[in-house]
Amino acid sequence: MLGLMQDWPLTVDKILDHAHSWFPQREVVTRSLEGPITRTTYGAIWGRAKQVTNALRGIGIVLGDRVATLAWNTERHLEAWYGAMSMGAVLHTVNPRLFPEQIAWIINHAEDKVLFFDTTFAPIVEKIAPLLKTVTTYVALTDRFNLPTGAIPNVIAYEDFIAGQSQDAQWGAFEENTACGLCYTSGTTGDPKGVLYSHRSNLLHAMAANSADCFGAGANDVVLPVVPMFHANAWAIAFVAPMCGAKLVMPGARLDGASVYELLESEKVTFTAAVPTVWLMLLNYLRETNSKLTTLKRVAIGGSAVPEAVLRAFEQDYGVEVIHAWGMTEMSPIGTIGKMLPEHYAQDRETQIKTKLKQGRALFTVDMKIVDDEGREKPHDGKAFGRLMVKGPAVARAYFKNAGARNAKGECLEEDGFFDTGDVATLDEIGVMQITDRAKDVIKSGGEWISSIDIENIAVGAEGVANAAVIGVVHPKWDERPLLIIEPKPGAAPTKAQLLAFLEGKIAKWWMPDDVVTVEKIPLGATGKINKLALRETFKDYRLPSTQAAE
Ligand code: AMP
Numbered sequence: 001m002l003g004l005m006q007d008w009p010l011t012v013d014k015i016l017d018h019a020h021s022w023f024p025q026r027e028v029v030t031r032s033l034e035g036p037i038t039r040t041t042y043g044a045i046w047g048r049a050k051q052v053t054n055a056l057r058g059i060g061i062v063l064g065d066r067v068a069t070l071a072w073n074t075e076r077h078l079e080a081w082y083g084a085m086s087m088g089a090v091l092h093t094v095n096p097r098l099f100p101e102q103i104a105w106i107i108n109h110a111e112d113k114v115l116f117f118d119t120t121f122a123p124i125v126e127k128i129a130p131l132l133k134t135v136t137t138y139v140a141l142t143d144r145f146n147l148p149t150g151a152i153p154n155v156i157a158y159e160d161f162i163a164g165q166s167q168d169a170q171w172g173a174f175e176e177n178t179a180c181g182l183c184y185t186s187g188t189t190g191d192p193k194g195v196l197y198s199h200r201s202n203l204l205h206a207m208a209a210n211s212a213d214c215f216g217a218g219a220n221d222v223v224l225p226v227v228p229m230f231h232a233n234a235w236a237i238a239f240v241a242p243m244c245g246a247k248l249v250m251p252g253a254r255l256d257g258a259s260v261y262e263l264l265e266s267e268k269v270t271f272t273a274a275v276p277t278v279w280l281m282l283l284n285y286l287r288e289t290n291s292k293l294t295t296l297k298r299v300a301i302g303g304s305a306v307p308e309a310v311l312r313a314f315e316q317d318y319g320v321e322v323i324h325a326w327g328m329t330e331m332s333p334i335g336t337i338g339k340m341l342p343e344h345y346a347q348d349r350e351t352q353i354k355t356k357l358k359q360g361r362a363l364f365t366v367d368m369k370i371v372d373d374e375g376r377e378k379p380h381d382g383k384a385f386g387r388l389m390v391k392g393p394a395v396a397r398a399y400f401k402n403a404g405a406r407n408a409k410g411e412c413l414e415e416d417g418f419f420d421t422g423d424v425a426t427l428d429e430i431g432v433m434q435i436t437d438r439a440k441d442v443i444k445s446g447g448e449w450i451s452s453i454d455i456e457n458i459a460v461g462a463e464g465v466a467n468a469a470v471i472g473v474v475h476p477k478w479d480e481r482p483l484l485i486i487e488p489k490p491g492a493a494p495t496k497a498q499l500l501a502f503l504e505g506k507i508a509k510w511w512m513p514d515d516v517v518t519v520e521k522i523p524l525g526a527t528g529k530i531n532k533l534a535l536r537e538t539f540k541d542y543r544l545p546s547t548q549a550a551e
Helices: 013-022 042-058 075-085 100-110 119-131 158-162 199-209 237-244 257-266 276-289 308-317 349-356 452-459 496-503 532-538 545-550
Strands: 027-031 037-041 066-070 090-093 112-117 137-140 155-157 179-184 194-198 222-225 247-250 271-274 298-301 321-327 334-337 367-371 386-391 419-427 433-438 443-445 448-450 465-475 479-488 515-518
Touching: 013 042, 013 075, 013 199, 013 237, 027 075, 027 257, 037 042, 042 075, 042 158, 066 075, 066 100, 066 119, 075 090, 075 158, 075 247, 100 112, 100 119, 100 179, 100 194, 112 119, 119 137, 137 158, 155 158, 179 199, 194 199, 199 237, 199 334, 222 237, 222 257, 237 247, 257 276, 276 298, 276 308, 276 465, 308 321, 308 349, 367 419, 433 452, 443 465, 452 465, 452 479, 452 496, 465 532, 465 545, 496 515
Parallel strands: 027 247, 066 090, 066 112, 090 179, 112 137, 137 155, 222 247, 222 271, 271 298, 298 321, 479 515
Antiparallel strands: 027 037, 179 194, 321 334, 367 386, 386 419, 419 433, 443 448, 443 479, 465 479
């Protein structure tokens, strides 16, 4: 027997429709690429997104066509986003931090027909345009006065592209499983793979991501997504904010500490989200300028583990609650959230800090387990670690064009239908998950596993350390031993003895790095995470003192 409720496909056009109907005056503020801070509203964005739809239809874009953006978080990006998705085109957010050749590869693989780009990326577009096989229209997200003058074929200014278009356009009217967005994973090995979100998965995920124990944002919040829209839908915030009527503050291209701080204060931001590297920059700025955070209440941190120093600084020095999130592009992206339970509130503060550094519990819509190499489930005792497997309506079933397929159906799943995250984790008795490493970064020493992430998180709190990375280096006796790589703060020069002394007692003895080296800059990948692959390459012939001693 079927239920007798209405048919209302879960499509994301309804999100902006809702904001237009019920929060038309709520502001969207942008640090524009042209310079000034601009102000608009959900009502106005809705109208201009309809114009985008009509302009796209005018150049022949139809259901299922891919439309790419190479853009920062701005109001125009949001308009293009909803204008394309709401008509059933697939919005492909391209990560501009990739190498130009990778960007060209991805756009060709996606067969994008239109490319919306910010003028800061005009040099990239100029370089790759001759390589692009399917793009017929290039739209610079600006007005005609700021149109890049370089050699980009068929380039048109966004304001001219939508000028004169009607604000009356049909949205929705397609099935909720229709493709909605496309985002390629960074692909540390092999070619990047496309994750193809559906309308239903995006909408369900946004509702889960904004549940009370996750972002918990509402119409009284002011939300600043520093996390870019090209990084897994800005962790759903591009959907969450209009859904709940929160004021939205878009940081444009300037993500440094001073610029983020200026927006946090001038727009009275209450909730913000980004990877740890962004917060390291902000916290350094706050300390250098002796500034306070007067309105910020919550900060979501994910993408890589929250360093202890960052957690302590936000919560103890600035009174801002840290929401530690774990997820991945294939999970839309949020999988777990580190909100505390009543059991945790009963603990002393130091134990609470340890709990908050873990990645947290599964969000509703996420099923999770840890298994050994044979697929047998590991116990939930907070000690045993295994491969972290997930399942859910907003978890990828297959990659675009069946890349990386693991079965005859083209799916990227194990036999039992779970997706292998590539992370290694523990789960404790009450379901709190802790990532102990990426399966490929874990350091295998004498048959045991050492978590590179754990050591990094502690080392980054040492005096004079700006960033820290740990990699496994080949060792004749133990297979691998940890090497600690340090990027010092300007003017600082922490010594090996000081750093090892700092780690003493904080990690198991046999986890102690065998050596410490200093580099000018720790390489970061396209999503702001430490590029372990590059470090392993740089130090592939590195001989540890303990190796020399063992020979
Ligand atoms: P991406 O798809 O580029 O967002 O990368 C996803 C990966 O980032 C995950 O599989 C984890 O390895 C890592 N990651 C994301 N969030 C966290 C976190 N809170 N702690 C540790 N690792 C994380």
